[in-house]
Amino acid sequence: MLADATTNSAAEAALIRAVQAGDTAAFEPLVETHLDHLRAFIALKLPVAHLVDELAHETFVFAFRNLAGFTAGTSFRAWLRAIAANLIRAEVQRYAREQQNQFNYARARELERSLMTGPGAGESAEVEHLRECLASLPPHMQELVELKYAQDQPIETIAAKLARTENAVWQALFRLRAQLKQCVEEKIGRAM
Amino acid sequence: MISDDQLIAYLAGTLPVEERARVETELAGDPEALRRVLDQERFDVALKLLLNPAATRAPVKASVLAGIRTPTHDASAEAVMKRVLLEAGKNALAYHPPKHDSSPGLLATLAAAFGEWIHTSHARFLVYGSLTVLLYFAVSELAISRAKRLRADERGARLEPSVGVVQTKAVPTSRDPVSWPFAADSPWNTPIGSGAQFAAVQPGGLDLTTGIMVVSARLSHPIFRETTTDAPVELLLTGQSAPLATLRLPDAALAATVTSRNLHLIAADGFTLYEVFGAQRSTGRVLTGNNIKRHDLRGSGVPPDFASAKGSGLTPFAGSLTRAELNGPIRRVIGFVAPLEAIAAKADGTAHVWPAGRSPANNPALPSKMAARGNVHLGSLLAIPASVDLATLGVGSSGPAFEIARALQDYGIYVKDAFDGEWFTEWHQAGGPHLIICADFDSPADLPPNLRAQLALVIRHLQVVVNNGPQTIGGGGQPRVKASAPPFITQP
Numbered sequence: 001m002l003a004d005a006t007t008n009s010a011a012e013a014a015l016i017r018a019v020q021a022g023d024t025a026a027f028e029p030l031v032e033t034h035l036d037h038l039r040a041f042i043a044l045k046l047p048v049a050h051l052v053d054e055l056a057h058e059t060f061v062f063a064f065r066n067l068a069g070f071t072a073g074t075s076f077r078a079w080l081r082a083i084a085a086n087l088i089r090a091e092v093q094r095y096a097r098e099q100q101n102q103f104n105y106a107r108a109r110e111l112e113r114s115l116m117t118g119p120g121a122g123e124s125a126e127v128e129h130l131r132e133c134l135a136s137l138p139p140h141m142q143e144l145v146e147l148k149y150a151q152d153q154p155i156e157t158i159a160a161k162l163a164r165t166e167n168a169v170w171q172a173l174f175r176l177r178a179q180l181k182q183c184v185e186e187k188i189g190r191a192m
Numbered sequence: 193m194i195s196d197d198q199l200i201a202y203l204a205g206t207l208p209v210e211e212r213a214r215v216e217t218e219l220a221g222d223p224e225a226l227r228r229v230l231d232q233e234r235f236d237v238a239l240k241l242l243l244n245p246a247a248t249r250a251p252v253k254a255s256v257l258a259g260i261r262t263p264t265h266d267a268s269a270e271a272v273m274k275r276v277l278l279e280a281g282k283n284a285l286a287y288h289p290p291k292h293d294s295s296p297g298l299l300a301t302l303a304a305a306f307g308e309w310i311h312t313s314h315a316r317f318l319v320y321g322s323l324t325v326l327l328y329f330a331v332s333e334l335a336i337s338r339a340k341r342l343r344a345d346e347r348g349a350r351l352e353p354s355v356g357v358v359q360t361k362a363v364p365t366s367r368d369p370v371s372w373p374f375a376a377d378s379p380w381n382t383p384i385g386s387g388a389q390f391a392a393v394q395p396g397g398l399d400l401t402t403g404i405m406v407v408s409a410r411l412s413h414p415i416f417r418e419t420t421t422d423a424p425v426e427l428l429l430t431g432q433s434a435p436l437a438t439l440r441l442p443d444a445a446l447a448a449t450v451t452s453r454n455l456h457l458i459a460a461d462g463f464t465l466y467e468v469f470g471a472q473r474s475t476g477r478v479l480t481g482n483n484i485k486r487h488d489l490r491g492s493g494v495p496p497d498f499a500s501a502k503g504s505g506l507t508p509f510a511g512s513l514t515r516a517e518l519n520g521p522i523r524r525v526i527g528f529v530a531p532l533e534a535i536a537a538k539a540d541g542t543a544h545v546w547p548a549g550r551s552p553a554n555n556p557a558l559p560s561k562m563a564a565r566g567n568v569h570l571g572s573l574l575a576i577p578a579s580v581d582l583a584t585l586g587v588g589s590s591g592p593a594f595e596i597a598r599a600l601q602d603y604g605i606y607v608k609d610a611f612d613g614e615w616f617t618e619w620h621q622a623g624g625p626h627l628i629i630c631a632d633f634d635s636p637a638d639l640p641p642n643l644r645a646q647l648a649l650v651i652r653h654l655q656v657v658v659n660n661g662p663q664t665i666g667g668g669g670q671p672r673v674k675a676s677a678p679p680f681i682t683q684p
Binding site: 027040045047105114134146148149150151 | 196199200201203204206216217219220221223226227228230231232233234235236237238239240241242243244245247248249251252253255256257259260261
């Protein structure tokens with residue numbers, strides 16, 4: 001498994017102890033450090049953009065209110081992931097219960113099922129694996145990633161820049177995401 | 193068997209509506225294909241967040257930091273949901289809180305009116321907060337004698353079912369820009385003209401058979417007036433230290449950020465409106481907003497003169513009915529919001545027409561949820577053609593259903609915004625109606641119980657006014673009824 005270096009640092013442990021001692025301001029650098037990772041983690045479980053942000057918010061607020069029970073020096077990031085996983089599970093189960101539309105119900109059940117597979121949230125290194133997989137992409141795919149996701153360019157702009165049709169860009173993105181998924185799964189398989 | 197090409201087109205949002213529905217039906221019975229779609233969505237969202245986090249992270253971080261300083265988790269969790277929806281270009285009505293536990297006692301009684309969503313800790317906070325807000329609102333109203341006089345009529349007018357009498361109230365000699373906004377020649381105050389050219393609502397987008405929903409404007413976009421007695425409140429844009437304005441506002445305005453992030457503040461002059469979107473209470477008497485815009489309610493009410501921060505540029509303030517108007521007459525155009533799938537994208541990639549100023553293109557996921565076909569866009573004007581006899585619509589000759597029907601024929605109704613209904617529980621529970629209008633009421637019990645059913649039949653007669661434009665407002669020609677917006681009241 002990848003070392004969770006940033007989350008085990010002495011500086012982070014000091015921040016956590018400061019928050020536990022009543023210094024609310026010390027929580028901000030913890031949010032700053034872990035927010036992007038946590039949002040990506042949630043998105044990989046529940047790909048609904050506005051719920052990602054809501055659950056990220058809920059996770060941090062829950063963590064803050066329950067920080068007294070956290071042992072400084074252990075992985076804060078893993079703890080956040082575990083909290084988020086519980087919130088995600090509750091939200092997906094609720095959504096599944098409410099669906100009357102057959103497709104949405106099937107979608108919710110599949111999301112629910114996938115939460116039950118793979119490594120536990122605390123041990124999950126999907127986000128780290130995804131970063132590694134991105135770094136190992138060939139140059140032409142890195143360019144596509146840069147245009148679509150880092151620069152948030154519209155498809156027509158990407159198509160023009162790459163001298164391809166829009167349909168070809170959609171197909172390339174489809175293959176890119178499938179390739180990244182396979183890469184992440186292989187890394188998870190090797191780590192287990 | 194669903195092909196890769198079909199999945200790609202589905203994910204790209206390029207399938208026609210019928211084809212999309214067919215693919216979803218197949219996906220529901222094909223777990224492997226569904227898994228692939230979800231994997232694509234997972235990596236799509238994750239990559240966006242991982243590689244361009246700055247685009248959306250600041251408000252989330254700010255909400256977390258505000259949340260840990262808030263006394264209750266409920267308040268802050270709801271606040272972030274409202275903010276996220278607003279910033280995504282969705283109507284704040286789309287908020288539904290995550291559900292945790294059930295609620296006994298008084299809440300069980302309230303649940304009868306508010307539906308199943310009340311059974312959540314977040315919703316309990318929402319309701320109690322709303323009641324508090326309404327209480328403060330009433331107190332602040334009493335502090336403004338002029339407004340009190342203007343609204344005396346409204347308070348006296350209860351929402352009774354039709355009694356078979358046409359109300360012929362005299363046109364007032366003056367009006368309050370808050371309850372009847374915009375210039376007399378504004379598109380919002382212009383009747384349908386004799387030159388109006390109608391076209392049937394085309395299939396694929398707006399579906400008039402889905403019905404209508406009437407929601408409380410007090411939850412959608414609460415309005416607070418500046419007083420002479422309250423302590424000052426500073427309005428700050430998020431991230432800035434110098435206030436944009438300082439208004440004397442009741443505590444209710446600060447408390448309202450718990451129930452809505454979409455505040456409308458009226459300055460003491462009675463006509464200056466501050467739209468505060470993404471409103472959040474900071475320490476002390478400070479309101480921060482992700483987007484704060486100042487407008488003159490005596491202006492046109494449409495972009496570019498009055499460009500709301502909302503997705504279409506048309507303000508939620510417009511076309512929202514007052515309590516008095518529900519008992520008639522309604523002398524202006526009504527506004528409605530619609531789910532994204534009811535709004536048709538155009539060939540040029542936009543989805544708006546005049547007087548709307550823009551399409552919700554800020555979120556790449558939204559255009560793909562719009563209809564590929566149809567002739568109703570953001571800013572479209574719809575109306576009931578003159579050939580339709582209202583007496584045949586089953587709405588009687590008075591009461592809210594009749595008054596709304598009459599306004600739909602005389603003035604019409606604009607599509608003022610769109611929302612993403614995917615997770616909007618109350619909307620789903622209402623059957624997913626494509627028309628949502630706002631009115632000023634405290635509780636659903638204030639409305640006639642058969643109002644929705646009556647209006648569901650009425651709206652089926654709506655057609656698109658295809659030649660509505662800046663030179664032919666309402667279709668041009670002789671106004672169907674005399675434009676009646678009187679001069680604005682003189683401020684004390």
